[in-house]
Amino acid sequence: MIEIKNLAKKFAVENPKKLSEQEKKDPRLKGRFFHSVLDVSFKVNQGEVLGLLGPNGAGKTTTLRMLSTALQPDQGSVDINNVNVLKNPLLARQKIGFLSGSTGLYGRLTGRENIEYFGQLHGMSKSGIESRISELSTMLEMESFLDRRSETFSTGMKQKTSIARAVVHNPEVVILDEPTTGLDIMATQTVLDFIRSLKKSKVPVIFSTHHLGEVEELCDRVTVIDKGISQFDGSLQEFKNQAQDGNLHGAFLATIQQGEL
Template sequence: MIEIKQLAKKFALENPKKLSDQEKKDPRLKGRFFHSVKEVSFACGKGQVLGLLGPNGAGKTTTLRMLSTALKPDSGSVFIAGENVLENPLLARRKIGFLSGTTGLYGRLTGRENIQYFARLHGLHKSLIDMRIQELAELLDMHSFLDRRSEHFSTGMKQKTAIARAVIHQPELVILDEPTTGLDIMAAQTVLEFIRGLKAKGTPVIFSTHHLDEVNELCEKVVVIDQGVSRFEGSLQRFKDLADNSLHQSFMAVIQPTLNDIQGEV
């Protein structure tokens, strides 16, 4: 079980005068600070797949980076199995597997070597590393490219390798930031099947996406973030019920009040 409570994060602006007119209209802009995440709270239980939705720039990636401890929040807490992992980042990194929006593979290393490197950082023994890589290569269909240098990988190959690297240590929680973006249909289906496998093992999964069909296919729970605030948290069916079973219309119903507020200020 993971519980996120009132996360907030602001960033200092180097030169507010250089902001576009659209950026200046964002209510999160306060003086020389941009409050990317103002107040985000939600929970994800054992074996749940939670779809994190929101418009571009809503604060989803900043939220996920805070959960992974890549960013330190200004306030708020993250509890995993009752422990506030933000107070102990090393504990958080043992418990969490995080896939960011960029794969960040070492190009001169093979796919296998990239995964091995991160496994050693997590303190895994060589025999366990070999076993885990074999298991993940099967699940993610990686055998054909696992021992090639990653600088020559396609987008799908890079993404699969990055996912394997993120979960090599069998984390208690998996966070995926738009894991199927840029993938072809076959690669995307492999990733979705992998998420189903995590779910079957009881591992909570939080993943952000713009593909509502993926949410409908995988998720028990939906959270919508808009302008740095969690606007909706509930079951997939409750989300659908907002607009006569239409995910697209439900999404628009959640963010429409914010859009109206912005338009009223113009």
């Protein structure tokens, strides 16, 4: 299980004059600091998939980067199986597999070499890495391009390789930041099937998305973040109940509107 409590993160604004009018009106702007995340809490149990929703700029990516230890939170805790991983970033990186929306591959390396490198960083044995790459290559349908240099990859190939690289060490929790953005239908289906396989293996998954169809198809739980605050955290059915007709689009809008009251 992973449990996040009261995460918060602010950033210094170097030049307030360069802020857009929308940014100047954002209530999270306080003096020379922008409080990207004010108070975010949620939890995911073993074998559950949580969909992280929110408008652009809500604080979702900042939250996920704190979970991955790429950012140090100003306050809050992240517990994985009752261990506070923020107190030990090295332990957190062992337990978490994180796919960022912006991390690129090493273009001169093949897909296999990119994955091998991350396996080595995690201290895996050569045989363990080879076995895991074989497994992931089949699951993510990578056989046709695994040994090509990644600078020649399509968007879908890059995303599959990035996912394999993130989970090569068999993490206890997997965090995916918009994993299907920019993918075609076939690549998207492969990624969604991979998330299902993680769920079947009882690995908790947190993934952010703007595609409500993916939420309905995969998720057990939903968390909605708006203006740096978790406005909803509950089961998929409880989220549907936010709208009279059970429509996810209506439930999302109703949750955001309630947070603005």
